[in-house]
Amino acid sequence: MESRLAEKALEHFVIERKRYEITPLIQGYINHSFKIADAGQPKYLLQHLNKNVFQDIETLMHNLQAILPYLYHKDYTSVDLMPTKARTPLYRDSEGEYWRLMTYVPESISYNTTNNRAIAKEAGRILGIFHRLLKDVPKAGLSETIPGFHSLEKRLTEFSDARKNASPTRIKKAEKWILLAEAIVKNIHSDIPSDLPLRICHNDTKLNNFLFSKETGKALCLIDLDTVMPGYFHCDFGDALRTLVNPSEEDEKDVTKISFNLSMADSFLKGLKESGLELTSAEKLALSYGAILMPFLHGIRALTDYLNNDLYYQIQYPDQNLDRSISLFTVAQKTLANKEELANSVGRILGK
Template sequence: MEVAAAKALKHFVIEQRDYKIRSVGQGYINTTFRVQEENLTVYILQCINNKVFPDVPALMENLRTILPLLAAEDYHPISFMPSKARLPYYKDEEGAFWRLLTFVPNSVAFDLTHEPDIAFEAGRILGLFHSCLENLPAASFKEVLPGFHDISLRRKEYLLALKQANSERLQSASKEIEFAEEAFFKLDVGFENLPVRICHNDTKLNNFLFSNVTGKALCLIDLDTVMPGYIIYDLGDAIRTLANPVSEDDTDLKKIGFDLDMVTAFLRGIKKSKLKLSDSEKQAIPSGVALMPYLHGLRALTDYLNNDVYYQISYADQNLDRCRNLFCFTRIVLEKKDAISKLVKSVLGK
């Protein structure tokens, strides 16, 4: 893959030097490389997964719309380098789509944290992200992944996978299948009364960049899923990775918990950003916090039943383990919804 990456790099409008290309081993969807000069990263090169994102030109047009707006004070800008065809991407002879991004220097991302200061900064920068985009009309955006967080659509996909799954996988996932049904009727509450916003839609912690000098949050990355949605998707997904002390791949379910102090810090960061939230959005936050791990767990279960065709896995039952982890966290959140609601009121007001 590094050979294809090196060839693709030559098709972008940058100074042609003897760059080194290093694979970045994280991310479930796209394939990412660091472009280095004398061991310093100068660009990020990505091969976009066009099976997941079938309309790459529309996706890149979405990004071309939002990136100029994400240049506010205290928000670090990111831009794409044009290809020699003057497009924000390059399509190679094999049909693969590539893009080249500017690198954010002195930055770091975290898969996990137990630091309230990081949770606070994540809330602040997410609030700033939404403030920058709040006047952008949703109708101007292409929905590159229709129904991405639509619980009814995800349930239809899951039920189809359930019908087609082999008996061995059905037996292995029997408890998770039982919980998928039980929790669906608790979480299918509808959010049609909420305002539609331009959302990130994938706000797990490692999509936030922080300064390794000041500790301040700099920006959000992995913007492919920026589309119309409800803000509780972004708040819920961020809280999912901040409140759980372990990663979604951890197989020791006894370690899973819900840290209210981390949620408090995150909500204080949202308040610091001065993001304007409606009363209905505030009231829906606890439901969003429960919905997001359930949706991620349901998608992992669906992929497991479909013989692992979507997410990248490193061992046979990884999707099932992810599902078990995420469903365990969902159970805990459902038990703590009242406490979360009180916390939202105390930090953000009614």
């Protein structure tokens, strides 16, 4: 059904008229995405935007159009929005659903997890370049696509509300992990510097949102730009790091497989250093905090969604959100145990 809707939506964009191969992609948690290929060669990425998550689609697209011109650079692979026949960046179908078409980055690959330090270094390098290119974007011109997206206070309030309204069955299943969340949050100290500069951030820098060249292994760009908005660098840093130091999938059921690999963190930091991005002393001090905060935030969001009967994230099986939360809380615990070592690496590689 969804593929037929995608085929109809594709007809409304200004592209060559021909029979394309439309393949659903299941990697994303929020939007429904489709690879559009011509004779086996990927040409476009078609997305059905989730208006329940992104409740102001116009703002989202305004942000995207504002940043894309800044991402044209010899060191960064750009993507383009394809216009509709009405010369708009979005197509809205008869059901009020929003569709967007973007160019596909050829000969590229992404990874959910990795043990490869070269990939970690390249991820750090391209993240630094991304931030370097966007440093001159007027922050006043961009708005929050999801207000309070990385606010710990907001996520804990949502978690508390979900607990009050959850079914007894789900509360019982999640009881152990609810207690774990409460224990971890007591150890997350928000004693970070108050003078952190506001930047234009990606805000969803898990590893599979980085594209790499199949031929050279070099990082090309970041994708999934719907959460690009003002934010703080330690969140982008921590979100990427959580998927690099731990080689397990985000919903790994065997927590004994979850680890914190400091050498991967060092490689990521070396790539960041190579990018030429300049961070303030306050930002460097906040990096270890961000590395703990981000897996915990994702874990509490997944647990909240589980208690809310899986309204936010796409799931492939009934308890997937619970498994996500358990795995992510474990990553947060492992990172917390390595906080001092990570802080030492930051100082040694990036300086004070």
